Structures are given as structure tokens and as C-alpha cells.
Amino acid sequence: MTRLKVDRTTADPIFKQIAAQLRGQIQAGQLRNGELIPPERELAASLGISRMTLRAAVDELVREGLLVRQSRRGTVVSAVRVRKTASIEGFMSFSEEMRLRGLKPSSRVMTFSDQIADPATAAQLGLPVGAHVIDLTRVRLANGEPMAIERSHLPYARFSRLLRFDLARDSLYDLLAREFGTRPSTCEETIEAILLASSDAEALGVTVGDPALMVSRVTRDERGSVIEVERTIFRADRYRMVFFRRR
């Protein structure tokens, strides 16, 4: 285990510094899988910090799954969960996900206008019946190949300015962050298997009756307001979802 350093001059909390260094050493393989890290008291003393501070750092990595505490034995490195599973935590937009996989995302815009919301969508958005919404329907491509059909609805009152932008080029989440200072914070997803209807199959360039994954998502900002309701249909032959889960 390489020597860790504490910098008391920065604003960065000590426990975050330690956590970052430990994380780096684990991910770089300097700390090997199954290896015991030094006891908390010893490690804290050698760093000149309190044991409680060190524990805060270790806690972080335990939550991330990189370390596992074994009561009365020690704390071991658990890097089982390497980089294989990318879409682990949090959630991502199509653009973000494709970039993470090393693919180039793009879009073909099918619909981009404001409309009267159907009652179900309005309810999901937390809007009154008859409210205006932005309807953005895009075929999403990765390296030029159709992967999914994504239909998003956003409250018009809040995001009407969005209609000025080119959603074929820009990422929706990027635009929301840049132009509105809005960041997705939580979402609720429903995943089901469907058969492709003819229009969707055509847009994706596959056969009618092929299977597909349908992911419905309600996205909220930090304050809990719904910012987007989205339904994406993924080609089953090109897309699968991978999760890493703990309990």
C-alpha cells in the first residue's frame, strides 16, 4: 500500500482526500483484491488523523463496494466490481451512456413541438389536464446505427425556450443544465418487454414483431419537480441493460 498524504491547507475535506487516494489505489490495482488494509487505528495514526476521520473515508468506499468491512477481522479490498459494468449507479441519458461505451451518439428528430398533453402524461408531469408540453421524439443512433426510439415530454411553461435549440446535435440533459441550470437528480424507471409495432420497427430498420425493451422514465430535479417524462424503445438485438446491485 502506497503512502497516503493529507493536505490540511486545501478546502477539500481530509476524509475525501483519503477516500480518493484509496479509490485510486484500488482501481489502479495497487491494492489487490482480497488484500487487508491496515487496521483503522494504525492507519489513522500513521496519517496523523483521527480514527473517526479515517472511518469516514473508508465508509465512502464501503458504500461504493470497493472495500468490505469484516467485523473483528479487518477491512478487505473487494474490486470484483471492475469497470465491466458501466451502467451501475445513477442513471444516464442515451448520449451519456453511448459516450461511456465509446460509441458516438446522434439523433434523427421526428417530432419537436409543443402540444396539449394527454391526461396521463400531464399527470406524470404534475401538470393540470390540458397543459402544454414539449414533445420531443427522436430516433437515437450509435455510430450511425438506429438503436432506440425516444419520446420525451417536458413541461412547456418551464422549458419553452428549448424549442430554439437543435436537438439533433445537442444532448437534452446538457441543454437543460446549460440553459436552465436544471440537473436531473432522481428518476423512476419501468422496464418491460414488448413487440415492435410496424412504425417503430420501420424507424429502427428492423422487422415488425421483433422484441424490444421499453424503458419508461420519470425524471425529477433536486427539488423533486418532474422535469421530464420519457419512454424509450430499445432494439433487443443491440441493447441490454446491465446492473450491479448490492443488498
Next chain:
Amino acid sequence: MTRLKVDRTTADPIFKQIAAQLRGQIQAGQLRNGELIPPERELAASLGISRMTLRAAVDELVREGLLVRQSRRGTVVSAVRVRKTASIEGFMSFSEEMRLRGLKPSSRVMTFSDQIADPATAAQLGLPVGAHVIDLTRVRLANGEPMAIERSHLPYARFSRLLRFDLARDSLYDLLAREFGTRPSTCEETIEAILLASSDAEALGVTVGDPALMVSRVTRDERGSVIEVERTIFRADRYRMVFFRRR
């Protein structure tokens, strides 16, 4: 906010007691969405506990998303995420999930024997080629209706005793815990959409060519050893997956 209680006679840690009570009050709606809870110092003093202990409790609920800390302002209730989404965190066996939904799980055992593992399964289990595995294939029912076909493989060397039990009645995870002291700790899941082949469709009592969700799972214990490789096929018309995600 209802008065909280601390019991210093139980083995249950104080911070967990407080966390459980706060969680209950939020979920019961006694603490309303957006409401500020009392300042940490004040609440800790009124409970006769240290501020750090109270913070440990609050930390738990913050991680669960039930509370949100706002620096220099206070801590607010954020119960957007009500109980609607059950299958949120961690992962569950079929039995556990159905019970949580208020349905009665049962099984029809199709295969339950030891076999030579095919190479791919052996690799996933971390066993050498040609190793013995237990093959457990069951039709899973909820309230008597077929919901899924689940095929599990477990290392024979470790779990051979399992073959003595009745897997039509018992939950696999329950047995692993009770008889082997083994608890699933992490898993990696892959979700895809497929079309049902004739044999699977027949077992589920649906039509060939219907869509289905296929969930492949590699489950590990606390020490990172693979304990089970499982592939479950769910009827699309009766099953969807729901996730709550944060980022």
C-alpha cells in the same frame, strides 16, 4: 414531529433506532414533504444523545433519499419517493419479491440434479471446465399463476447437500442462509427482451412468440465467491421491473 425514543438496553444501536423511527414517521406521512426537521444539535439534546450519533441516523436516511441536507439551512423531508416503487434497492429472489407484492410464491420443479457444467456456466461460477454443478429449473408461480421460468446453477462441491431439500416449497435463498450460512451480497444483472420459444411458452401457458424479459444474474456472497448463476424468463404481460435511481 412525534417524540422519538432511545432504548439503551437493547443491542440495537441507537443511531439505527432513531433512523428507523424517522423513516417510519416519514413513510407514515407524520413528517410531511418539504418540512424542516429540528436542527441536529437541538434534536440530539432533546434525545439525550450526541450530535454525532444523531448524524449517523440522519446520514442513513439521506442515503435512502428520505431526507435532504441543505447546508446552513436545515434538513428537509423529501418523501417524493413513496412506497410505490418496491423493487428499488438491493435485489431479491423471486420468492421475496412476490411476498413483498402481497402475492404467494410457489414453484414447479422441472429439473433438480447435479450435472457437468457447460463451459460458459463453469466460467461464470469460477469453476474449472468439467466441474459439477447443481441445475435447478423451476416454473415460478404467483398465486398459482405461472410468472417466470428460473434456471439456477450452483457449485456442487459447496452446496451438494442442497439436493436433499424440497425446492418446490422452500426459497433457495432461505435455504442457503439457513443450511449453509451463505447470504447473497452482490449481483450483476443483465436484462434483455426476447421472444418465447415453444417449450418456455408452454411452461408459462402463453403463446409462442410472445415477448418476455430475460434476466441473467450472477450472485456473490460477502467474500466475493459466486454462489449462483441464474437466468429467469418473465412473462412480459405480467411482469415489469421498476427502479428508483439517484445520481
Next chain:
DNA sequence: CTGGTCATGTGGTATAGACCACGATTCTAG
């Protein structure tokens, strides 16, 4: 060699106190 006993060391929990940064509030000078 065997079985039990006991000391040691580990993470788990709890405490009381301290200082910081900064938003909100109150006070004060003009």
C-alpha cells in the same frame, strides 16, 4: 497431540467538544 482458556486486536458504536463557512437575521450608522 487435543481441547479448552484467555489475551489481543479488530471493527462497531457512542460521546463531548471544537472550529469552519456561509445563509439568514438583526442591528446600526447614515
Next chain:
DNA sequence: CTAGAATCGTGGTCTATACCACATGACCAG
């Protein structure tokens, strides 16, 4: 009345210390 200054209160961080339960390994009696 207003603008700026001072204060207060909040969560965020850090410290030093204490005790607990129990896994482990050393030790000892037989």
C-alpha cells in the same frame, strides 16, 4: 428608510477518547 455590518444558527468537518462484542491465535492443562 436604506445599506452595510455584525451576529446567530445551520450543517460540515475533525478530534480524542471510551467501551463493546467477538474472531483469532497463543497458551496451557491434560
